[in-house]
Amino acid sequence: MMNDKASGGLQHVSTGTTLSLHSTRSGIIARGRRDAANAASNLHYKQAVADYNAGNYIAAVQGFTLAAEQGHAEAQYLLSTMYDEGRGLARDEVQSAHWERKAAEQGHAYAQANLSFRYYSANDFTEAFAWCQRAAYSNLAWAQYNLGLMYRKGEGVQQSNTDAAYWYRLAGTQNFPEAQQKLADLYYFGQGVPLSYTKAAEWYRRAAEQGNAEAQFQLAHLYATGQGVEHDYTQSRHWIRQAAQQGHEQAQRELKHREYRDP
Template sequence: MITAKRLWLLATAAALAGTGLNAAIAQPAGSDVRAGIDAWAAQNYEEAIRIWRPLADRGDADAQYNLAQAYFLGRGVPQNMVLAEQWYQRAARQGHPEATANYGLLLFQNGRRQEAMPYVSRAAEAGDPRAQYVLGTALFNGDIVERDAPRAYALMSRAAAQNLPPAVSQLAEMERLLSPQDRARGVELAREMRTAPPPMQIAARPAQDPARTQTPPRARPRPLQDPPVRTATAPTPRPRPPAQTAVRASSVATVGGRWRVQIGAFSNEANARRAWSAAAGRLPGLRPSFVRAGTVIRVQAGPLADRAAALRACARAGNGCIPVAP
């Protein structure tokens, strides 16, 4: 029974690596790479490739990543997963965050799991939920890396808090299988994990290309969506820890507000209510809601006036908290 569970978890992680590869185009402030972004946004993919290729050859990590995405998507060039992997690798070796995540997940999907894990680990530490899911699964199984159940639980919690559906389901399984001691340590680790900036910013997609939602064959992973563009402006900041972002108790709850915050998802109501009891003191005035979603119970609290108020509340609640729109 235990062996079957381990195999199922590992297979799920491999499937995620294939279906979840990001398809964003990096857009730094540099004018040369930006010219390619403008061509890409106008769906002039061949012109974008013409601009990026010499920059990529000269070592520009953003251009290398964008060229990898073009080969991955088959836009402006014939789709070529070998060349996509090569360009991902070049950018990842320079520390490009999106390239690091995509390269690691692509290696994992293609069965090169030991080779993938350093890249997956770095992406997980940077806050990528897909990498957190894959690394959490590996740590839970102990097949690729040494087993570390508390850290596996912490990473899966972070991925689930970012609404990655397989992570939500897998977290519920972990809560059922792990000891109370391992779960408690995992909660502590999740709180200690520093909130990372978003993996990328989102901009306009070509209008006539809808988002792709089908599950592709494992041998030829395809992206879930067309390439959004990382803007040249500074990334939108995530909420800081409570010590850095002070929120007055009187400003947490808002009469008549429709926004809420979600502090976690749990396999049973008892765990959900314990989580709320632990967080309630940091969220004075908010009322809890225990929302069933399939096999899990989401702990949400409100009312809050708007997204800004929800972010301030999340700053009080700590890691794992996310705003919930009306």
């Protein structure tokens, strides 16, 4: 059965195992970000990236620190994540927060989003919303999704399903599956958008095809009831099984109930 849920906390994304000087991350950094303070800071940053990718985290910390102290925003952000993860040095929340804010104040979108998460975890929803909004305006999909969640739940901002749908859609068009699933929920219930089972099915499918278990479960429900799609028991069973295999408890229970009907 379809559930109307606005639950779910904000997402936090940490550094991956490999860095790149020309990653997509660089492309979404806000245009207001300052470049490195001077050529030396760029050199420190480039060497630190090479050290990090070679697994020499202690040297990477040293290089990122030199670049960060000279105002290099990406180095500040990466140094904050290394302090957060305890990679190459002792884990230190204070230092992590310090360098995260330095990068965020220069317009680094990932740092802004992580700073938002930090405030959210401390139940300071006003500051969490403000920093998340900055990152979302830089076209960072998971910040847009988080902003949608905050509008949906009325955390740090007046509750608005219309604004939630707006930000979910922006993240969803960047193929962020959780946002696609949440937008589909709004279409199914007609909250913040006109009720449309067809559009709900479209967005559930996009999320389901990316492996979102909740979307798979809800898409199965639509196929079982013929809402927004042609009634198709085979497709319904397929998506129920996909969700169940990922540990979706409702899907697992439904699959057991259906077993006696399956050929």
